[in-house]
Amino acid sequence: MTTFAEADPAASPNAPGAAAAAAPRRALDPQTRAVHPAVPPLEGGRPLSPPLYQTSGFAFDSADAIAEAMAGPEGAYVYTRRANPTTRALETAIADLEGGAAAIATGSGMGAISSVLLSLLRPGDHVIAQRCLYGGTYAILTDLAERFGIEVTYIAAEDPAEVTAALRPRSRLLYLETIANPMTQVSDLPALFAAGRAAGLLGVVDNSLASPLLCRPIEHGADIVVHSTTKYLGGHSDVIGGAVVFADPELHRSVWARAVELGSTADPFAAWLTLRGMQTLPLRMRQHCANAAHLAGRLAAHPAVAAVHWPGLAGHPTHETATRVLDGYGGVLAFDLAGGREAGRRFVEGVRLASLALSLGGVETLVTHPASTSHREYGEAELAAAGIAAGTVRVAVGVEHPEDLWADFEQALDGVSVRL
Numbered sequence: 001m002t003t004f005a006e007a008d009p010a011a012s013p014n015a016p017g018a019a020a021a022a023a024p025r026r027a028l029d030p031q032t033r034a035v036h037p038a039v040p041p042l043e044g045g046r047p048l049s050p051p052l053y054q055t056s057g058f059a060f061d062s063a064d065a066i067a068e069a070m071a072g073p074e075g076a077y078v079y080t081r082r083a084n085p086t087t088r089a090l091e092t093a094i095a096d097l098e099g100g101a102a103a104i105a106t107g108s109g110m111g112a113i114s115s116v117l118l119s120l121l122r123p124g125d126h127v128i129a130q131r132c133l134y135g136g137t138y139a140i141l142t143d144l145a146e147r148f149g150i151e152v153t154y155i156a157a158e159d160p161a162e163v164t165a166a167l168r169p170r171s172r173l174l175y176l177e178t179i180a181n182p183m184t185q186v187s188d189l190p191a192l193f194a195a196g197r198a199a200g201l202l203g204v205v206d207n208s209l210a211s212p213l214l215c216r217p218i219e220h221g222a223d224i225v226v227h228s229t230t231k232y233l234g235g236h237s238d239v240i241g242g243a244v245v246f247a248d249p250e251l252h253r254s255v256w257a258r259a260v261e262l263g264s265t266a267d268p269f270a271a272w273l274t275l276r277g278m279q280t281l282p283l284r285m286r287q288h289c290a291n292a293a294h295l296a297g298r299l300a301a302h303p304a305v306a307a308v309h310w311p312g313l314a315g316h317p318t319h320e321t322a323t324r325v326l327d328g329y330g331g332v333l334a335f336d337l338a339g340g341r342e343a344g345r346r347f348v349e350g351v352r353l354a355s356l357a358l359s360l361g362g363v364e365t366l367v368t369h370p371a372s373t374s375h376r377e378y379g380e381a382e383l384a385a386a387g388i389a390a391g392t393v394r395v396a397v398g399v400e401h402p403e404d405l406w407a408d409f410e411q412a413l414d415g416v417s418v419r420l
Contacts, residue, residue, distance in 0.1 A: 086266070100246055106259065129153070239273040294402035304417045311326070333394075344369045351412045372386055
């Protein structure tokens, strides 16, 4: 981890240790010198990876300069809750991949979603959201409805006419997921956002399951893209983070001002880990997608499996949309076991190479039972409407050798079949 200051401390009032390095160190007591270590400047080269600025604040020599830095997100670094060079590097990288004007890095994916909803919605506003949503998103929309009178209409998100039919005088947002969690429905983003834009709605989409490698929703009309960077962008199950990407700089400034006060800012070390993970994103996504295709085909032929949900399969209800909107079919799939909830429990407890764990997007394969974990906030009616059955298992496919993965799944499925 590089932690050096900039090459010319005098030219940058934000350079760590600049004032201390210029101080006459022999005149200082060791107690004081311990508090103000000198930081060597860069000479003759630049770091190959983004430096980690693990600091809560930045010192200035000018009162006017620090006051000016407080004016907005583009100013000098003053306090890490507002901005930080490492965090800014992550924001710039994600905005670049998504084709956005600017981004905000947050402490988690839910921090990103909450920052958007709490910044843009007022009591009495109306949200149109797709029915099959991540459980955490559904939970916060339910909470906003109960506590602040924000109305939510859920649609299948299969036909733009649904958006028009759901409109109300206070409709404000259209909220979608590129690939729905966990049933892998792919939204027709161009058609749905066009319908929303015609009605004056802001288009928000969670792109976590696709990543910018498979889809860039701003190209399809989205105003805001949210990510759990914990997932594919970080990619190694060792960081919690989120991001919000904006097509419009003014919308970015508006949400940034509120996100700063909400305290949803990403930690610099988490940002640094995410940047490190993003460097292998293209390689990992290629293998995630290939392994998912391998497992989906094998699962579809197994007698214990009632249905497989992966948009790369020709029989998937949104296969045509996925082929048109995505640059790959993703590394998440779900399947329904004929034996219901008990069969699902036996399978997730029976795998040996894969792990029974939440989250997705890491290099290792994970399995979960959505009805009792990620979507436990849903009632029976909501589960049925989202297509989540009692025996549905979600698989976040890793990058292991595909035959090793299938051997593990096959033995777990055989164990389920014996018990049925």
